[in-house]
Amino acid sequence: MALQNLIPSGGMTASDIVRLGAAFSLGAQPVDVSPRELDTPLYTGRLLAHEVQPGLTVTASDITYVTNQDLTVDIEPTLLCGVMLKGCTTETEVIGYGRVTRCPERVHLMGFGVPMRYRSPVVSGQRFLTAGFFLKPAFFARFGDDLADDGLATLQELVTGEFRMETLARSARLLEIARLCHEHPYRGQLGELFLESNALSYVVEVAELLKRERRMIALMGRRQYERVLEAREILDSDLVNTPTSLQLARRVGVNVTTLQTNFKAVFGTTIFGHVRDQRLLMARVLLQEHGLGVAEAAHRVGFSRPSAFSAAYRKYFGCSPRSEIRQGKGA
Incomplete structure (x- = not known):
């Protein structure tokens, strides 16, 4: 399926942009799949916004604001989902419902079941790197009654009624999917296929995370x-x-x-297991991107003996830490 470029020939207003789901990068102007630098009176940077399937649009932006403004936006029934990879905690005022807070590396879902208006401030010098998607009712309509026992039904609930918001737990998997919206190397038709696949992965992962979260809340409160x-x-x-x-x-x-x-x-996993796994992930970055030796990386992440670190590393990643150093130098 070819992607539809959502940029009107005459340009876009701030309200137009947010209607495309750029709730996490207000004021930016969508660009094509191929990267293109933009420089406007409001911001510098770029934004991807493409409809990959009827009712499903993927967005990704990297922008820096160059002015201070309060943007008031009208939005139609939509489910907005986004994660801020870089940026600061921000507040958005949903008219009639008060303020909602968005934090870095947390997945935020904002469901607008009816046309509404909200206001977001932008501050000169602030940079935001974001990625996400938005869903229109047309996306859910194709499934009919099949959503009754599916994770997508949980997403559909968020576009019923008036305004609803969910903030999900930090997810390494979702952060990786979001980064791929920015970092993939593909162009043309292959790029279009990748964006569609990545957007669907994003939707499925969010649906499962939301479903699992609600199950845990029902279990423990x-x-x-x-x-x-x-x-x-x-x-x-x-x-x-x-x-x-x-x-x-x-x-x-x-x-x-x-x-x-x-x-x-x-x-x-246990508390100890989580800390150990996260330290190993940190060690991999130190080895591949910073060129540290095995002993130094082990020490930096809290292992007292390099041999214990190497054993844990091999068990977790399936390769030795020394091989990661070679890969990093080769890259």
Whole structure:
């Protein structure tokens, strides 16, 4: 299926842009699949916005604002989904519903079941790297009643009623999908196919994450679920100097046994396992992108013995850390 270029020949207003789902990069002007630098009175940078299937549009932007403005936007019934890969925490005022907060590396879903208006400030010098998609009712219509027991039904719920918002837990898989919207090497028809595939992967992953999150909330309650998310954010904020399980439990206000049980139920691993895996991922970056040796990378991520680090690394990645150094130098 050929992608439809959504840029009117006469240009776009801010409202036009947000109707295309650029809720996470307000004021930017969509570009073609091939990268193209833009320079406007409002921003510099670029944005991808293409309809890959009826009712499904993928968006990706990398823009820096050059002026201060409050943009008031009218939007039709739509489900907006986006993740901010780089940028600062921002607030958007949904008229009649108050303010909603969007944070870096968190997936935000904003469902508008009826035409509405919202206002977002932009500040000169702020840079935002974002990616996501938006869904129109036409996307769900093709499935008919088949959505009844499917994860997509959970997404469809967000475009019923008036305004609804969900903020999902940080997901490494979704962050990778979002980055691929920016970093893929494809052009032409191959690029179009890739964007369609990536957008569908994004939708499926978000649907499954939202479905799983609601199942966990039903199992343990929203407050306990939020404590688990808070615990992981504390761990991820400083993977080198992580608190003990007892210290972590005290910080989030729950006993150690409950935290350990709920953490494994939500993330499928123990607190120790999560920290170890994240440190190994950090080590891979140090080896491939910063050229550190095995012993130094092991020390930086908290392993006291290089041999223990190498064994854990091989078990997790299926290759030795030394081979990663060679790959990094070869690249």
